[in-house]
Amino acid sequence: MKLAEIYLQMRSDMNFIEKELEKSITTKHGLLREAASHLMKAGGKRIRPVFVLLAGKLGTYDLERLKNVAVALELIHMATLVHDDVIDDAEKRRGQLTVKAKWDNRIAMYTGDYILAEGLRTVTELGMPRIHKILSKAIVQVCVGEVEQIRDFHNWNQNLRRYLHRIKRKTALLIAISCQLGAIAAGATEQVVRAMYNYGYHVGMAFQITDDILDFVGDEKKLGKPSGNDLRQGNITLPAIYCYHDVKSAEQLQYLLRSENHGMDKAIEYIRQSDGIHYAQCLADKYLKKALSWLDDLPDTSSRATLYDLANFIGKRQY
Amino acid sequence: MKLAEIYLQMRSDMNFIEKELEKSITTKHGLLREAASHLMKAGGKRIRPVFVLLAGKLGTYDLERLKNVAVALELIHMATLVHDDVIDDAEKRRGQLTVKAKWDNRIAMYTGDYILAEGLRTVTELGMPRIHKILSKAIVQVCVGEVEQIRDFHNWNQNLRRYLHRIKRKTALLIAISCQLGAIAAGATEQVVRAMYNYGYHVGMAFQITDDILDFVGDEKKLGKPSGNDLRQGNITLPAIYCYHDVKSAEQLQYLLRSENHGMDKAIEYIRQSDGIHYAQCLADKYLKKALSWLDDLPDTSSRATLYDLANFIGKRQY
Numbered sequence: 001m002k003l004a005e006i007y008l009q010m011r012s013d014m015n016f017i018e019k020e021l022e023k024s025i026t027t028k029h030g031l032l033r034e035a036a037s038h039l040m041k042a043g044g045k046r047i048r049p050v051f052v053l054l055a056g057k058l059g060t061y062d063l064e065r066l067k068n069v070a071v072a073l074e075l076i077h078m079a080t081l082v083h084d085d086v087i088d089d090a091e092k093r094r095g096q097l098t099v100k101a102k103w104d105n106r107i108a109m110y111t112g113d114y115i116l117a118e119g120l121r122t123v124t125e126l127g128m129p130r131i132h133k134i135l136s137k138a139i140v141q142v143c144v145g146e147v148e149q150i151r152d153f154h155n156w157n158q159n160l161r162r163y164l165h166r167i168k169r170k171t172a173l174l175i176a177i178s179c180q181l182g183a184i185a186a187g188a189t190e191q192v193v194r195a196m197y198n199y200g201y202h203v204g205m206a207f208q209i210t211d212d213i214l215d216f217v218g219d220e221k222k223l224g225k226p227s228g229n230d231l232r233q234g235n236i237t238l239p240a241i242y243c244y245h246d247v248k249s250a251e252q253l254q255y256l257l258r259s260e261n262h263g264m265d266k267a268i269e270y271i272r273q274s275d276g277i278h279y280a281q282c283l284a285d286k287y288l289k290k291a292l293s294w295l296d297d298l299p300d301t302s303s304r305a306t307l308y309d310l311a312n313f314i315g316k317r318q319y
Numbered sequence: 320m321k322l323a324e325i326y327l328q329m330r331s332d333m334n335f336i337e338k339e340l341e342k343s344i345t346t347k348h349g350l351l352r353e354a355a356s357h358l359m360k361a362g363g364k365r366i367r368p369v370f371v372l373l374a375g376k377l378g379t380y381d382l383e384r385l386k387n388v389a390v391a392l393e394l395i396h397m398a399t400l401v402h403d404d405v406i407d408d409a410e411k412r413r414g415q416l417t418v419k420a421k422w423d424n425r426i427a428m429y430t431g432d433y434i435l436a437e438g439l440r441t442v443t444e445l446g447m448p449r450i451h452k453i454l455s456k457a458i459v460q461v462c463v464g465e466v467e468q469i470r471d472f473h474n475w476n477q478n479l480r481r482y483l484h485r486i487k488r489k490t491a492l493l494i495a496i497s498c499q500l501g502a503i504a505a506g507a508t509e510q511v512v513r514a515m516y517n518y519g520y521h522v523g524m525a526f527q528i529t530d531d532i533l534d535f536v537g538d539e540k541k542l543g544k545p546s547g548n549d550l551r552q553g554n555i556t557l558p559a560i561y562c563y564h565d566v567k568s569a570e571q572l573q574y575l576l577r578s579e580n581h582g583m584d585k586a587i588e589y590i591r592q593s594d595g596i597h598y599a600q601c602l603a604d605k606y607l608k609k610a611l612s613w614l615d616d617l618p619d620t621s622s623r624a625t626l627y628d629l630a631n632f633i634g635k636r637q638y
Contacts, residue, residue: 032466083428106469109402109428113435114462120439121455129446136440143433147351150425 003045003313006306010053013063017049017070024071024118035111038097039078047207048073050310051175052182055196057303059186068125069181072135075119077174080142082112131181138177145169153234156244163241164205171211172204179203195297202291203311209284210317212237216272228268238283243276288315322364322632325625329372332382336368339390343437354430357416358397366526367392369629370494371501374515376622378505387444388500391454394438396493399461401431450500457496464488472553475563482560483524490530491523498522514616521610522630528603529636531556535591547587557602562595607634 007014025036049070056066086108116139123135148166152158179200183193215230216239230237236244244250249270256267271277291311298304326333344355368389375385405427435458442454467485471477498519502512534549535558549556555563563569568589575586590596610630617623 029463029466031470032463083432086425086428105424106405107466109405110462110465110469113402113432114459114466116432116435117455117458117462121452121459124448124452124455127448127452129443129448129451132448132451133440133443133446136436136443139436140433140440143429143436144348144351146429147348147426147433150429151350 003310003317006050006310006313009306010050013053014046014049016063017046017053017067017074020067020071021074024075024122025115031107032111032114035107036115039082039111039115044074044078046074047314048077048174048178051178051200052185054303054307054310055179055182055188055200056186057301058183058192058196058298059188061186065126065185066182068122069131069178069185072119072123073174073178073181075115075122076135076139076142079112079116079119080146082108082115083146086112126185128185131184134177134181134184138173141169141173145173149235152236154236156236156250158236158241160238160241163236163238167205167208167212168201171208172201175204175207176200192298195294199291199294199307199311202287202294203314206284206287206291206311207314209238209280209287210315213239213277213280213284214317216268217277228264228271231268231271232264238280239271239274239276241276242279243271243274246275249274249276284315288312322629322636325369325629325632328625329369332372333365333368335382336365336372336386336389336393339386340393343390343394343441344434350426351430351433354426355434358401358430358434363393363397365393366633367396367493367497370497370519371504373622373626373629374498374501374507374519375505376620377502377511377515377617378507380505384445384504385501387441388450388497388504391438391442392493392497392500394434394441395454395458395461398431398435398438399465401427401434402465405431445504447504450503453496453500453503457492460488460492464492468554471555473555475555475569477555477560479557479560482555482557486524486527486531487520490527491520494523494526495519511617514613518610518613518626518630521606521613522633525603525606525610525630526633528557528599528606529634532558532596532599532603533636535587536596547583547590550587550590551583557599558590558593558595560595561598562590562593565594568593568595603634607631 022037022040025040026033052066052070052073053063056062056069086105120132120136120139124132126132145166145168149170152162152166176197177200179196180193183196188196212230215237216228218227220227226232231240240253244253253267253270256263256270259266288311292308295304295308295311298307341356341359344359345352371385371389371392372382375381375388405424439451439455439458443451445451464485464487468489471481471485495516496519498515499512502515507515531549534556535547537546539546545551550559559572563572572586572589575582575589578585607630611627614623614627614630617626
């Protein structure tokens, strides 16, 4: 099943979530509403809400309750994007002007703060302290990950472990808790809750590694950003790390990066042609396989089948 | 009773809170720990924890429970300071280099995010959904206030209502909920909880108006920043608004602000000598009186007497 079919199947509930998302940032405050709604319209795959709803089907599915988790997680994800755009000095995301480009850094910072706070507020509607706790803990980790990313900028001597730690905090954790909290909000058994967390974590890792590969080999138009964008920003991702671990390739890379005539373009092309891409793909596949294995612990329902398809899509997506 | 005496009386509990504050930002992550601990050492009056503890004395005083509220509120306050320093382009606060000056804007933004998240995480330790809800709602309002402040920068045509709305969100709200949540965490009656919120709100308004007055007339050394700093940043506060409401003064102010030779210095001096300072003081006194009147609803305990003294200190402080 393709992603489009999964969305089609969940269309009516996802439309509801989209409307709730829009409502959540309808503030009286002109500038803030404008900035937040600009962000909302830029869209996105809304992958976190999809995970929340699918996980919710493993317990007592109650959309009114699940919406609080789904909206909260998408808002928190959006907040990190706004702050990342400040840091990355990004002018465009998904082909649209970023908040920081359209307004300025100050507005982007506070818009991010506002959306983050609104996400946390939304989840308190549930009145489930366990969920509040898991969510706020995860956000602390996400913030730590953001600072780690800055620390590791331009650092070619980072090892695989450091990279994996970083993408766990940056991406996998929020996907893991989307699955976990959806299951908790639906009152699923502890075994299911645990399986869903682990499924989400491994899918999230595969998702980010795939993202990092696509940054090198993906279609610029589909991605809405220039190829090799991460490296240009100083963010050294898995294909580059693998490529640099080979002594000969490392020498060649250093030479290219130092060369004055489009050195960065050449370095990106070099990594694109290197084994680093293939190795990264293998690791993404490994995480994907592990994610799928956690689904074995779940009862054999249509929701489980969809989670299976979703993971496979994420591992094989082109954009 | 002076502030020093109030602190002396609460010394042992406040020392405990200070240690908990330090512990709360002891992360394994070097850069983040350094930035957060730099901030911690810069000190501050820790006025929000003081309010939490005093409010806690109006119910069943349990320091282990109250610490979660006290630490959360101080962390959230600190997070807003770090983000404000990014916006204000401030090099120093309380005579110390700011995080953004010592590191950079990116680190300051993420340090603020981290401290905010840690504040929210701390409060979830209590497992009281009502408290989580009030706190996250308040943070949303604080963020709205921050964007409003940017919108109102350099806007001389703002009215008193707009200013009051802004300082409510910027300052009064966090002090109001410090009092309210301290009482709730201690299981105080609803009447006490309500009185404490209102006491805190009015004290907070008086506190910010006094701050805005001191920015013009205070001792630069004690404040740790140059006089008229707000106006220099474009933040038009109550003394300036009052001064500008008088047609003749407004003309003179406009003339000074346009003049090339130290126009800003002259405008600040003009406001300092104007009736605006006096009017602002009157409004602060009004809020203070209202705050004290809410204490009448409380049982006559030593804690009530201290809250009385604390409000009076805040209305009359010189730094």
